[in-house]
Amino acid sequence: MASHAPVKPLRIVLAKVGLDGHDRGVKVVARALRDAGYEVIYTGLRQTPEMVVEAALQEDAQVIGLSLHSGAHMTLFPAVIEELKRREAEDIVVFGGGIIPDEDIAELKRMGVAEIFTPGTPLQDIVDWLRRRFPEPGAPAPSAASS
Amino acid sequence: MNGRRDLVAEFRSGNVRGLARAITLVEQRDPSARRLLTALGGELRRPRVVGFTGAPGTGKSTLVDALVALLRRRDRTVAVIAVDPNSPYSGGAILGDRIRMQGHALDPGVYIRSMGARGHLGGLSVATREAVRLLGAFGFQHVILETVGVGQSELEVAAIADSTAVVLTPGSGDGVQMIKAGIMEIADVFVVNKADLPGAQRTVQEVRNLLSLGPKLEWRPPIVTTVAATGEGVEELLEAFERHREHLERSGEGRRRAEARLKDEAADLVAEWARAEARRLLDEDRELAARLLRDRVPYAAADEILTRRLTPGAVDRSSPPAGRGEEARPERS
Ligand SMILES: Nc1nc2c(ncn2[C@@H]2O[C@H](COP(=O)(O)OP(=O)(O)O)[C@@H](O)[C@H]2O)c(=O)[nH]1
Numbered sequence A: 001m002a003s004h005a006p007v008k009p010l011r012i013v014l015a016k017v018g019l020d021g022h023d024r025g026v027k028v029v030a031r032a033l034r035d036a037g038y039e040v041i042y043t044g045l046r047q048t049p050e051m052v053v054e055a056a057l058q059e060d061a062q063v064i065g066l067s068l069h070s071g072a073h074m075t076l077f078p079a080v081i082e083e084l085k086r087r088e089a090e091d092i093v094v095f096g097g098g099i100i101p102d103e104d105i106a107e108l109k110r111m112g113v114a115e116i117f118t119p120g121t122p123l124q125d126i127v128d129w130l131r132r133r134f135p136e137p138g139a140p141a142p143s144a145a146s147s
Numbered sequence B: 001m002n003g004r005r006d007l008v009a010e011f012r013s014g015n016v017r018g019l020a021r022a023i024t025l026v027e028q029r030d031p032s033a034r035r036l037l038t039a040l041g042g043e044l045r046r047p048r049v050v051g052f053t054g055a056p057g058t059g060k061s062t063l064v065d066a067l068v069a070l071l072r073r074r075d076r077t078v079a080v081i082a083v084d085p086n087s088p089y090s091g092g093a094i095l096g097d098r099i100r101m102q103g104h105a106l107d108p109g110v111y112i113r114s115m116g117a118r119g120h121l122g123g124l125s126v127a128t129r130e131a132v133r134l135l136g137a138f139g140f141q142h143v144i145l146e147t148v149g150v151g152q153s154e155l156e157v158a159a160i161a162d163s164t165a166v167v168l169t170p171g172s173g174d175g176v177q178m179i180k181a182g183i184m185e186i187a188d189v190f191v192v193n194k195a196d197l198p199g200a201q202r203t204v205q206e207v208r209n210l211l212s213l214g215p216k217l218e219w220r221p222p223i224v225t226t227v228a229a230t231g232e233g234v235e236e237l238l239e240a241f242e243r244h245r246e247h248l249e250r251s252g253e254g255r256r257r258a259e260a261r262l263k264d265e266a267a268d269l270v271a272e273w274a275r276a277e278a279r280r281l282l283d284e285d286r287e288l289a290a291r292l293l294r295d296r297v298p299y300a301a302a303d304e305i306l307t308r309r310l311t312p313g314a315v316d317r318s319s320p321p322a323g324r325g326e327e328a329r330p331e332r333s
């Protein structure tokens, strides 16, 4: 079926959770995602898990990206996952970035975090991961080489 | 992903996700949105709608935040639609207006929705109008629209709002520029925000001078000075919106605008439907497409499409446009 409807871009809520106060990193990610064609809803600093999930619901976002560098990842990520369950919105995909040790990454993935990107990950890896996870109809899949 | 069939139930349950999904469907011009709007029928009361437009950084989002706070103190429920431009290169966008509205993030009496200006089939105004209607049906008493005044979107949004505020700042030369760019005509209220900065009174005077050059109008747009960051002047701003509303009612201008809006909307829907149908016919009817390509000009093909779709009894075995159901078929008349 030929469709001429413009495909609405994937919507991603990007949030900085926890108490640490700078957002340079998350803004760089926001620009990379915009340049990859996504609509990024940036909600700012010091978000609580409840605020992040509420924003994702109001914005009808399919994806939540969390940035945190405060070391509280083992409480904040699970809190977001829990809140999504409580709001019956487990279909929203959560990924994150931060200084997180490998063993914690494995544990977070078991809990339901879809992917974690550690500092130094090329931005393109995040874009490629999203493209694989949410393939556009008709768009060529990115090469798997970068994962 | 299961939400399609019980969209109406989900919407009526008051679950914010039902509202959020419905707005997405409206943005995507999905046929199920039309079914929802039809099902909601009499519940589609119109909220009070005000719009803010102005150059980036003039403090629109901060003002919206302050106005939301004021309305909440008066126990009114408020929804915000904040429109930002998309990147012309990628189509993506960074929608950052929520940052200034975090104080209302967990207030169930407030709903905030960010929208990219582009990618709306049939234009931003069609989607925004229907979103406003959904917000009213969901129970919001006020809707505030924010758009960046640099392109087309502020004109489209101004056509939807009952009252539109143009936001200027001191010393930036915005005033003169905006007015040159034809923004003057859409201002029901002028806001000089950042009145804590030097030069605010001069900007007020500039706008006043420019207004006095224009024709004598029944409604003279007031100029309100605000400091959005502290909420200073926001009561006066709400007061100005109220007086404009009274003027609209008293003068009959409100009714005229409402009628014009409905006519626009009906025409837009027909245009949207017609474009989709024409595209579909051109995709499906090879001979028609071949004739068009041979002609090298579109007039004969356009005429033929119109005739085929509008003439009662014209043979068209193709399906009716998605979501319109039987009522759209000409042979019933
Ligand atoms: N000095 C001053 N700054 C303000 C005022 N209102 C907003 N701002 C600042 O102006 C910047 C842009 O505000 P924002 O609301 O995002 O503007 P928008 O792009 O028009 O939505 C922010 O840094 C605000 O803190 C004000 O009344 N006075």
Ligand SMILES: [Mg+2]
Pocket (backbone or CB within 6 Å): B060, B061, B062, B096, B097, B146
């Ligand atoms: Mg803004």
